Amino acid sequence: MAQQGVASILAVALVLVAFASFPAVHSIGVCNGVIGNNLPAPSDVVKLYQTKGIDAMRIYAPESNVLKALSGTGISLLMDVGNGALTSLANDPSAAPAWVKANVQPFPGVSFRYIAVGNEVTDSAGQKTILPAMKNIQTALAAAGLSGSIKVSTSLRFDVVNNTSPPSNGVFADTSFMGPILDFLASTGAPLLVNVYPYFAYKGDQQNIKLDFATFVPGSTTVTDNGLTYSNLFDAMVDSIYAALEKAGKPDVKVVISESGWPSAGGVGATAQNARAYNQGLINHVRGGTPKKPSLLETYIFAMFNENQKTGDPTENNFGLFNPDKSPAYSVTFYSWWTRSTPNERPNVYCAKLLDSSAENLHIKRRVVCLVYIHCIRCMQIQPDILENNPRSMAKQGVASMLAVALVLVSLAAFHTECSAHRAANPDGHTKGVHSIGVCNGVIGNNLPAPSDVVKLYKSKGINAMRIYAPESNVLKALSGTGIGLLMDVGNGALPGLANDPSAAAAWVKANVQPYPGVSFRYIAVGNEVMDSDGQKTILPAMKNLQGALAAAGLGGRVKVSTSVRFDVVTDTFPPSNGVFADLDYMGPILDFLVSTGAPLLVNVYPYFAYKGDPQNIKLNYATFAPGITVNDDGNGLTYTNLFDAMVDSIYAALEDAETPGVKVVVSESGWPSAGGFGATAQNAQAYNQGLIKHVGGGTPKRPGPLETYMFAMFNENQKTGDPTENHFGLFNPDKSPAYSISF
Missing domain, CATH: 3.20.20.80 (Glycosidases)
Known part of the structure; x- marks a missing residue:
């Protein structure tokens, strides 16, 4: 020293x-869904994550071949237990130790981060199994000496939050369901996992929700609520979750976005151009968090691949960043804002090149300019389970409450740039x-x-x-x-x-x-x-x-x-x-x-x-x-x-x-x-x-x-x-x- x-x-x-x-300014992950008959082998999937610099993955059930492929890579893992396993994990204390022994302990080289006990469980009988199963898994991890490194949570639909108009009014719709879960998360230091999809709000009310506002593209919709300025719907939705946590007396529970994405085909607004704008915007944006919590927001994009055997709305087959042959569905880059085109290129040179690049990157340019010239960190934002056991309800996403958010926010619209608001709140630039x-x-x-x-x-x-x-x-x-x-x-x-x-x-x-x-x-x-x-x-x-x-x-x-x-x-x-x-x-x-x-x-x-x-x-x-x-x-x-x-x-x-x-x-x-x-x-x-x-x-x-x-x-x-x-x-x-x- x-x-x-x-x-x-x-x-x-x-x-x-x-x-x-x-x-x-943490990582952004990508969900690895496997409902398809033409998807790459797990070893090839993991290699693709590595080559693209994706350092976190979500899987929707334990898959030994995936876990073996992940071993030693350092890729963090959010792993679901699978909705079909909830009943036994909740009712049989021996089932949880057996689950941990079979799916976690044999893979010490895997960087397990979270275990998700349930994904978008909406039926009342299923919801009653979530907390007991969480507690049993937590106890089993503790007995295995793993409770310090692996956190147990559950992944919820956005519509567990109600009264999201404006975001500062957000409250949990059912406190009798959410309250005990939040108590558990607070006691263990685990985050609340929430699936957040602005796409479904836009799809449900295009007249009042502007495409720019839904896809991180600068436009005429800039709105204020409770002294905070919003330039996109994603921030408004996430901040309504933070508001609900405050009202529930749990402001310190961390939020992790366990799914978010935009389809590239199959429905209204589902184009490659819109999907690229949203997902690239999301990658660039979450480093700076939201207006209410301007710090890194851990987020998982849905999904890695287009899955040809998903049922329901045709868009469900087209949320992938990549096609099954590993070719890009559209161009997306996983990078920090200082990524350089060559190893020795200075960051300011790279940024200058970015500023001269195509107009489609205007939303990225705005944030880079803001960061470089006023040191505004806020602006640095440059498988489901077996179908019969887990009918995913990604669709709808509580559209009614999201529309309420959007309608009120639009009515509050005022011109105010994202960076100037944050700079005023953080004059030292941090x-x-x-x-x-x-x-x-x-x-x-x-x-x-x-x-x-x-x-x-x-x-x-x-x-x-x-x-x-x-x-x-x-x-x-x-x-x-x-x-x-x-x-x-x-x-x-x-x-x-x-x-x-x-x-x-x-x-x-x-x-x-x-x-x-x-x-x-x-x-x-x-x-x-x-x-x-x-x-x-x-x-x-x-x-x-x-x-x-x-x-x-x-x-x-x-x-x-x-x-x-x-x-x-x-x-x-x-x-x-x-x-x-x-x-x-x-x-x-x-x-x-x-x-x-x-x-x-x-x-x-x-x-x-x-x-x-x-x-x-x-x-x-x-x-x-x-x-x-x-x-x-x-x-x-x-x-x-x-x-x-x-x-x-x-x-x-x-x-x-x-x-x-x-x-x-x-x-x-x-x-x-x-x-x-x-x-x-x-x-x-x-x-x-x-x-x-x-x-x-x-x-x-x-x-x-x-x-x-x-x-x-x-x-x-x-x-x-x-x-x-x-x-x-x-x-x-x-x-x-x-x-x-x-x-x-």
């Missing part, structure tokens, strides 16, 4: 100050809402709380990720079943053994990972700030051996292996666009490994040490996220308001220079001490750490998406040696009282 390559950081700061001038930020749990102290109390404090403060610096069985036991994501170091002392003996890696995994299936392992850090050349030579062999051991244990797709490096592995960071790796002979093979496995590069980033080393040239405001200096980097045309962004963007520049631009960066440590040295005050620590929490949800100027970050540290540690500040990086004192006020 110490020093952080002060020389190179000072160079960043000095040059950026010289340039000073005044001021002038989206409100909680993004994943973790806290490092250091243990070099003789007065620290017990692991169980530590984990309780994480949960009470809403901290959803932890880093630990060595496997600690008591900590792992305390984390089991909590859902807290874990970054776990192997410990530098273990590197030689893990590097030289593959059996040592297998033994390490067997001792420290496999006994804890209820822990949400996220990353294994092989080495932390290893600087000596002998130690560095052990890192890559140890990483490879651990990766092999995890793969052999069926965990290679779920747990990623990386190493945590100091910031000064990057040099020439002035300006950030010039950043390169100081030693490519060392870093190059590590980056190749990360590319091959999809793991991120972990980097410890500390603006504090730069400020401490040169307070004359590095202003406190610039180092602590406080308003003050605004600087430009002529190399990339980007504007910086804080040193943290400049440092992280120099890492991205180095990754581009090393021809590995797709490697994700995770900031594995960052913090500010509250005592013990120059600039180390509670006021400065609070300013930096609170600023960091608020800031990383929007990312950096070069990569404006959520930046996974771990703050150092949870507690002040009284037995750390070295500079006195090392004892004062904690957010909390050992008695669990705050070192200063901080809010997650």
Whole structure:
């Protein structure tokens, strides 16, 4: 942690100050329906997901061939139990453990995310089975040590919400049905899954619901409700769900859109052009959430393929993004807004090309322009079960209530752009809402709380990720079943053994990972700030051996292996666009490994040490996220308001220079001490750490998406040696009282 390559950081700061001038974001999934006699084999389906960059899938019943194909891919899975299984799962407690044993436990390499207990169950008898079945599945997962990593919910039609005119009036139509389900979700931290289809509203009342408003295309319909501005029907529908959750006393229950789509043929408005406009708009849009909840909205598009054996309305056969031969039904791109046409193309160059492209992308252009020029994160929005057991009722979608939404919204129409509304609400340019930020749990102290109390404090403060610096069985036991994501170091002392003996890696995994299936392992850090050349030579062999051991244990797709490096592995960071790796002979093979496995590069980033080393040239405001200096980097045309962004963007520049631009960066440590040295005050620590929490949800100027970050540290540690500040990086004192006020 110490020093952080002060020389190179000072160079960043000095040059950026010289340039000073005044001021002038989760995945989207796709549902894999299988009601067809000409669909690709599961292995080919999974390959198509991978080649298209689709990192989440929904399936409507357990299919062993699909689960085998998904193993080790890292593709997240929402899996339905199948409506036909509800009765037995609800009435027979032994049925749920048998279901988990048959459909979950044999597939440890599958990244199970949610189990959906029921899909659009509307008959009263069926609805009565949902909650008992959910509870039995939850208990079975807990008994298998999996309740922390897999959430249990149910997937509902949109018309469980009523009085959606306007969205702020939304309430649940049947609180006696929904109330107990919401209580369960709140107690387990699981989301509410809802199928949301603006298509059916448009189909039902084209006179009052404009096509532009239904398909994310800019048009004359921009409406306001309760101080919020709506430019599309999808947002209005989702926000009515949020309003209903608030009225039910469950505002913190997360919403996941478990289905949404538009057909390309077979009915009114069902054209390839409209389907492309809606689905591409949906992909671009959900990164920024809705006006009421402007944060990432997890969404599953229906569906991957056109299914020729679905019955009912002809549109049901034509919701696919792809034809059964894997050719596109129409052009759709799964990308972040900064996707580049070539690996080395700068984001601003790509955006310029996009702005010059065809008029059909106008709705994308609007959001890119808004994002690039006013840093408005909101505008970054660039199988069913066997038929006899699950007659899908995708159609109708509560058309009456959706029409009410649309009619009232149209009557409220007023000209107001989406971006200007959000920018007014977020003048600092960052989206409100909680993004994943973790806290490092250091243990070099003789007065620290017990692991169980530590984990309780994480949960009470809403901290959803932890880093630990060595496997600690008591900590792992305390984390089991909590859902807290874990970054776990192997410990530098273990590197030689893990590097030289593959059996040592297998033994390490067997001792420290496999006994804890209820822990949400996220990353294994092989080495932390290893600087000596002998130690560095052990890192890559140890990483490879651990990766092999995890793969052999069926965990290679779920747990990623990386190493945590100091910031000064990057040099020439002035300006950030010039950043390169100081030693490519060392870093190059590590980056190749990360590319091959999809793991991120972990980097410890500390603006504090730069400020401490040169307070004359590095202003406190610039180092602590406080308003003050605004600087430009002529190399990339980007504007910086804080040193943290400049440092992280120099890492991205180095990754581009090393021809590995797709490697994700995770900031594995960052913090500010509250005592013990120059600039180390509670006021400065609070300013930096609170600023960091608020800031990383929007990312950096070069990569404006959520930046996974771990703050150092949870507690002040009284037995750390070295500079006195090392004892004062904690957010909390050992008695669990705050070192200063901080809010997650």
